[in-house]
Amino acid sequence: MTENVSSQFxxxxxxxxxxxxxxxxxxxxxxxxxxxxxxNTMFGLVHGGAIASLVSISAHAVAREPSRAAAGSLRSVSMHVGYVRAARKAVTVETRAVRRVRELGFSETLITDEDGNAVAHASSTVSDAGPDSAPAGSPPLLDPPEGELAGVALSDDASGGVDGAIRAAMAASPFLSRRQLRLAGVRRGAVEMAMDAAAMNLDERGAMHEGAVLTLIDAAGATCPWTVVPPSPGASGATIALSAQILGPLPQSGLVARAVVRARDARICWTDVAVVDSASRRVRAFGTVVYRFSEKSGS
Incomplete structure (x- = not known):
């Protein structure tokens, strides 16, 4: 089994x-x-998108049993990741199968650092049912909700404003820079972020890797809260939970994430993220990111 999984890398x-x-x-x-x-870092810490990617990769390794090796590509129809602490060291990912029901595999994952400290825990439901059976010619499409992302535009001043601060933070992250993410639009409470189909974002079939999609969800969902709480000196925050659903086979073209803040209190922000195919605008994934501001972050 190890050889079969290793061949993907x-x-x-x-x-x-x-x-x-x-x-x-x-x-x-x-x-x-x-x-x-x-x-794989941002500000010296292992990026949350990398952590979420590890959950997907390890859950797929468990789900890809020999008797189903010829089945279609695997996908996480549901996933939830809880981030326990930041990782400043190498991490180990352990996933165990909980149950198998027809085409579905349920698993639990624990990620720890090299000192044995818990970094994240997750649950996943992986399907090997292959391509979805939606009627041809009627793919689900996502139009920007009126008043949310319609007409989103970037400031002309790349060095100032919220958009400038966000782009500077993205540029400072080796992990996000390597994924070739870019800010496509921003306004209060909404962000649009794009990811190219670069070689390092693909799977062995040449399609976008599920881990790359999780990274896009995490990045857009963790960025969006800063449009309602503008970055300031000493302000910080962190993703404390990520949930995601992959709707079907992923494309070979780039993706666009559209994130919208749905609710927030003094410390916590809840953001919904929809990921669409940049070519067809077909919905490929949904996610929710729960983000926590530090005490120094203003309102």
């Missing part, structure tokens, strides 16, 4: 670009490792 594929190493992989459990490298 080819040069240029998403897991290989992250530096993921398989220690064990079988039908009941998997154990992966991610070395601490600058390319």
């Amino acid at each position: 080819k040069d240029g594929s998403y897991p290989a670009d992250l530096g993921v190493k398989i220690e064990t992989a079988g039908d009941a459990q998997s154990r992966l490792a991610l070395p601490y490298e600058e390319r």
Whole structure:
């Protein structure tokens, strides 16, 4: 089984670009490792998108049992990640199968750092049912909700304003820069972010890797709160939970995430994220990001 999973991590594929190493992989459990490298960080910490990616990669390793090796590509129809603490060191990912029901595999994942400290825990539901059966010619489409993202535009002054601060933060993250993310639009309570179909974002079939989609959801969902709480000196925050659903096979073209703040209190912000195919505008994934501001962050 380990050889079967390892074959996915080819040069240029998403897991290989992250530096993921398989220690064990079988039908009941998997154990992966991610070395601490600058390319997977933001402000010296392992990026939340990288952590979410590890959950997907390890859950797929467990779900890809030999008897189903010829089945269609796997996808996480549901996933929830809870972030326990920031990671400043190499991490280990352990996933165990909970149950299998027809085409669905349920699993639990624990991510720890090299000192044994819990970094994140997650639950996943993976399907090997193959392409969805929606009637041809009637794909779900997403139009920007009126008053939310319609007419979103960036400021002409790239060095000032919220958009300038967001782009500066993205540029300072080796992980996000390597994923070739870019801010496409921003206004109060809404963000549009794009990801290209670059080689390091693809799977072995040349389609966008699920981990890249999770990174896009995390990045857009964690960025959007700063449009309602403008960045200021000493202000900080962190993603404390991410939920995602992958709706079907992912495309070979780029993706666009549209994030909208749905609710917030003094410390917590809830953001919905829809990911669409940049070519057809077909909806490819949904997600929710729960983000927590530090005490120094203003209102």
